[in-house]
Amino acid sequence: MKYSSVWTAFALAASVVAVPSRRTDFRIKESVAIPRRWVKRDSAPRDLHINLRFALPQSNFPLLEQLLYEVSDPSHESYGAHLSQAEVNELIAPHPESVRQVKAWLASYGLREEDMSCSPAEDWIKVKVPIGLAEEMLDTEYHMWDHPEGDSFVLATAYSLPEYLHEHVELVQPTTLFSRLRSMKTTLHFAPSGASSAAVANAPPIAVPSASNGQVDASCNSTITISCIRQLYNAANYTPLADTGNQIAVTGYMEQFASFSDLQTFFAEQVPSAVNSSFQVVSINGGQNDQSMLGSGEANLDTQFAFGLAHPIPPTFYSTGGSPPFIPDELTVNNTNEPYLEWVEFVLQHPNPPTTISTSYGDDEQSVPTSYATRVCSLFAQLGARGVTLIFSSGDSGVGDGNPDPATQECFANDGTNQTRFLPAFPASCPYVTAVGGTVQIPEVAVNFSGGGFSNIFSQPAYQSQQVENFLKTLPNGTYAGLFNASGRAYPDVSAQAVNFSIVFEGEPAGVSGTSCASPTFAGLVALLNDARLRNGMPSLGFLNPMLYALNGAGFNDITSGNNPGCGTPGFNATVGWDPVTGLGTPSFGKLKDLIGITD
Structure with missing residues (x-):
């Protein structure tokens, strides 16, 4: 044990009297x-x-939090010494x-x-x-x-x-x-004609110094594929192993099913080496993955890109049951607006959970009572302490509410005052997860729907205070006064491409956009980093944020153009360094691999 068991003092008068x-x-x-x-x-x-x-x-969550930060801080002697399931349970x-x-x-x-x-x-x-x-x-x-x-x-x-x-x-x-859980997906459309796609594909490559071989296929500026991601984020020449103990998972809610047949078509087109491989389905609270029903754009996107990027790392699809509408004559509540509790409680009981887990769902933070958000966030901290990386989409509404159309957003505080406020997203605002914003085009700029801002529930963690302070200094005095909580947990932490992802849906090529694309993309790259560590006898990365902010931009492509409008405002601007649109920027796998101690 790395610590001595200490019970927090309780002033429990009821312990010496009968129950009233x-x-x-x-x-x-x-x-x-x-x-x-x-x-x-x-x-x-x-x-x-x-x-x-x-x-x-x-009883001892403050100590758990302290240990979480210690095992996640590359400058601390305990870095990577993740806690066991039994140690976490004793602490909480x-x-x-x-x-x-x-x-x-x-x-x-x-x-x-x-x-x-x-x-x-x-x-x-x-x-x-x-x-x-x-x-x-x-x-x-x-x-x-x-x-x-x-x-x-x-x-x-x-x-x-x-x-x-x-x-x-x-x-x-x-x-x-x-709470109204929703997927962070703005659009799903069928792919353009082959003629126009071929014209783009024949264009000369785009010069991108940070990319693999210094260039990216021109077609990636109209359609994002697995190859595009690997080229753009400097991972084109890396092949992971299947037997290091590494695992990757994505979560599914709201009866979003992932199609096995669509996955095979996707693999045949984009990851030929993965053909005939599949993923494990884990059912939680009656969740299904019914192949007799049509798949969904969200679940197909998550499984195809996360697992395509990480292949052959063993993949898992968590299907958590419970979705509206409620059917009152059944005399049982089959739906739930608290799926994170169902999911995280289940995963915490697993002795060896996946090392990287991506979730592309969320809600307005103000729809979640502070007590609930705080408790669920503490459950995420428990997974982080055990060496699990939790990645969440930052949202598709800029600084506004869940409506992706800025013109129809209603940005009112839910405290009875009806004051106009920027509306942060949860769980992206939890300080124990890594939130991923969105970019578009090559060279990259911030996509205008990229969710970002400052929590009204969680205070700003020390690991990001310097970068956030630097950003706030770039705002003219009085900018958005009263619209956001400058001392709150700031997000996103990082970003990735989020527009025109080429997936297979109902047997046909389709395009998807949203930070739903960015989260599984970043997760796939983290799984590759974990592969590099595990095959070299090192522990998994676990909770990323202290390490990411300690790097202070190293290993990332800084995004300095674009903004995230909402609530009748232009939102925040992407700028040099961290910003509440694209975070620290987009990843360079090759550089990050070197920075976490792995050399070829």
């Missing part, structure tokens, strides 16, 4: 303002069953008194020990109960809530707990989470 009556001294634990455009419908059926999750305080286990008090309270409602399922560290307790009982336990009311774009959830705008339980419970869900 379950119906006395209730006090509101959490309440939220109703987000714009959500409409309350009927009361939820009282016999409808939901899975209530109780998050118990993690709640105080036994919290477990006792919560279980005793649940038992007072007739719930037996076998009705309660716990995470390995017992920091989560889950029970399946009818709505009527949940309303009694939480002194609340559940209703059906509808969003005009089709989402429908069972939610409460506030809930309460007995006074004595407040110090033992951080949050309860599903309650106040008006």
Whole structure:
């Protein structure tokens, strides 16, 4: 063990007295303002069953965070000494008194020990109960809530707990989470005619000094392929191995299925060496990958590019179930607006999770209660401490809300004031993940939809403070005053190409754009870097950000042109150094490989 087990001191008066009556001294634990455009419908059926999750305080999370930064900092003596699953669980286990008090309270409602399922560290307790009982336990009311774009959830705008339980419970869900998960994909279109594509392909190569062999095929300025990415990001001549223990994964939500047949067509066209290879499908919460149904642009994009770039590194597609619309007459909640909990809890229980995982989904940060965002972000930190690199798309709405059309964005703070504010994205705003923005063209410029900005929930981590300060000095005094939180966690961290990716969809060539393209692209390159480390007896990179910012631009192509408009403004500008449009820039695999200690 790298540390001695220390329990955080708890002022637990309840530990020496009997458990109070379950119906006395209730006090509101959490309440939220109703987000714009959500409409309350009927009361939820009282016999409808939901899975209530109780998050118990993690006893030593500050120490876990400290160790995460130490094992992720290349200047620290513990760099790369990732924690084991058992070490992480010991650090985040709640105080036994919290477990006792919560279980005793649940038992007072007739719930037996076998009705309660716990995470390995017992920091989560889950029970399946009818709505009527949940309303009694939480002194609340559940209703059906509808969003005009089709989402429908069972939610409460506030809930309460007995006074004595407040110090033992951080949050309860599903309650106040008006989150609308969406893929970060702006467009999907079918490919142009072969004649026009051939004309571009016959043009002379584009000179790019940082690229492999100093040039990139001219066709890459109209269509991005695996070859384009490898050329542009200086990885054309690298071949990974299949047996180093390295793994790569992408996540799928909202019944987004990845087609095996489309993958084979894609491989035949772009990665011939990968033909007849496939990926493992892992089902979470009833997630499927039904091949009798049409595949999806999002899942096909993620699997084709991440796994195509990383082949033959073993790939996994996580299919997490639960998606709207809710069907009330089934008397069970099959949908969920909290899929990250389902997914990350599952992966944390795996003794050997993939070393690189890409997610191209997100939501407006303000739709996520602070308690929920903080807890989910802490789960991401646990994976990072174990040597897993988590990569998220930064969003497709510039500095605005989830609407990719800047002209129709509604950038209002969800705090009752209706003040205009830039709207950051979550989970991209979590300081324990790597957020990837988007670029376009060769030579590269920032693409105008690249999500970026500053969190209103998470404070700015020390690893990026100098680069962010340098950027803020470039803004004229008063620029966007009151529209963003300059002391918040700033994102994206890096960027990659995000426009006109050539995939196969329903057996036909199609083009996709969005930071959904950038995330699996960057993930594929990280998987190659992990391959280089593992085959040389070094540990995986794990949480990237402290290392990336310590490099201070080395190993990256600085993007200095373009902006990300939104909320009726031009947004931020890409500039020299880090910026909230393209981060530190786009990767140069060859340079990064040398910088992480691997030489040919």
